Amino acid sequence: MVVYNLICKKKHQFEGWFPSFEDFQKQAEKKLISCPTCGSKRVEKMPHACAVHVKKEQSAPPKKTEQPAATPPTPAEFKEMLLQVHHYIKQNFEDVGSRFADEARQIHQGKTEERPIHGTATPKETAELAEEGVPFVTLPKPELDS
Numbered sequence: 001m002v003v004y005n006l007i008c009k010k011k012h013q014f015e016g017w018f019p020s021f022e023d024f025q026k027q028a029e030k031k032l033i034s035c036p037t038c039g040s041k042r043v044e045k046m047p048h049a050c051a052v053h054v055k056k057e058q059s060a061p062p063k064k065t066e067q068p069a070a071t072p073p074t075p076a077e078f079k080e081m082l083l084q085v086h087h088y089i090k091q092n093f094e095d096v097g098s099r100f101a102d103e104a105r106q107i108h109q110g111k112t113e114e115r116p117i118h119g120t121a122t123p124k125e126t127a128e129l130a131e132e133g134v135p136f137v138t139l140p141k142p143e144l145d146s
């Protein structure tokens with residue numbers, strides 16, 4: 001049994017229980033999951049967040065030199081980049097799931113081992129982390145809406 005934090009297109013958050021990830025995927029594909037608040041079938045898993053805690057003495061000062069303006073990536077290139085980032089994170093980051101906000105905060109405060117982590121966070125949690133100055137990034141899902 002797996003539990004996912006889900007969010008509908010109107011940003012209602014709720015928990016979904018599924019026998020397995022595959023069952024979640026199947027139900028999501030067939031639009032069998034609906035929001036208990038508004039009944040929307042446009043439901044996704046919560047956005048993923050990841051954090052790499054960089055020691056202060058290692059962080060390079062921001063460069064002032066002007067870089068030539070890069071051409072923005074095409075949607076296809078952007079999706080490819082995202083897939084690569086997600087793959088890299090899966091390989092190299094510890095999955096802390098819904099404990100992400102707590103773990104990121106403890107790493108930031110030096111209360112637990114410093115390591116790259118990824119997991120899920122609610123918009124409220126990411127707002128709190130940002131307020132506390134905890135470094136993290138949220139990643140858009142590579143599966144773009146079709």
Ligand SMILES: [Zn+2]
Pocket residue numbers: 008009010011012035036037038039040
């Ligand atoms: Zn809803």
